Amino acid sequence: MGNTKYDPRPANRVPWNAGTQVGPKRPLTQKQIWAIRFFLDREERLRDRALFDLAIDSKLRGCDLxxxxxxxxVSGCEVRERASVVQRKTGRPVQFEIASDARGSLLAWLERRGGSVADYAFPSRIDCSRHLSTRQYARLVDEWVAAIGLKVSEYGTHSMRRTKASIIYKATGNLRAIQILLGHSKIENTVRYLGVDIEDALTLAEKTEI
Known part of the structure; x- marks a missing residue:
């Protein structure tokens, strides 16, 4: 079979992800979460602090966040303790909590941001009628992790989604709860997403005495 003009190989095109680390990105630890919060507060980046806190709590994919x-x-003049969204990828609704730290940072940002309930919480700086792009969100995550000395290649937007889920799993071992929180249709997807392996299973088993 011959080559076509649509085949990138004859043109020696470099794949978009050449040289980058592929596969699951690492979740953050609690110490790293507080280090990023300290950095954002020190730099007085209200929007980024609110975006970071909400990313951790909501466990949403970047496109939904x-x-x-x-x-x-928000409900009235207060930030909700719980919210829900229909996931773009699956079309399924998922609920998430907004903890006190996130509510505080969100309230500070939204008071500065202004706008109505129909406006995006995190607008694009180029066009305020549109939301922050997923590409820009990814750049921000790179800035955050680099600021506290982490390797950018090992972290990404999915690190934000995985962080709280991983912490909850390590504390409880409850995969079904994580499945619900992440909005996965199959628990097998949750197992792969968390990177659960035989070592995790044995560790949990060893903690259980009969």
Whole structure:
């Protein structure tokens, strides 16, 4: 079979992800979470602090996180303790909690941001009628992890999604709860996403005495 003009190999094109680390990105530890918060507070980056806190709590994919509207997050003059969104990838609704730290940082950001319930919580700086792009969100995550001395190649937007889920799993071993929180349709997806292996299973078994 001959080559076509659509085949990148004859043109010696370099794949977009050449030289980058592929595969699951690492979740953050609690110490690293607080280090990033300290950095963002020191730099007075209200938007980024709110975005970071919400990313950790919501456990949403980047495309769903950046598309959140103010009305999804607030009720009256207060930030909701729980919210929900229909996932773009699956079309399934998922609920998430907004803890006190995230509510505080969100309230500070939204008071500065202004706008109505129909506006995006994190607008694009180029066009305020559109939301922050997933590419820009990824760049911000790179900045955050680099600021505390982590390797950018080992972390990404999925690190934000995995962080709290991983912490909950390590504390409880409850895969079904994690499946619900992440909005996975199959528990097998949750197992792969968390990177659960035989060592994790044995560790949990060893903690259980009969």
């Amino acid at each position: 950046v598309a959140l509207k103010i009305g999804d997050l």
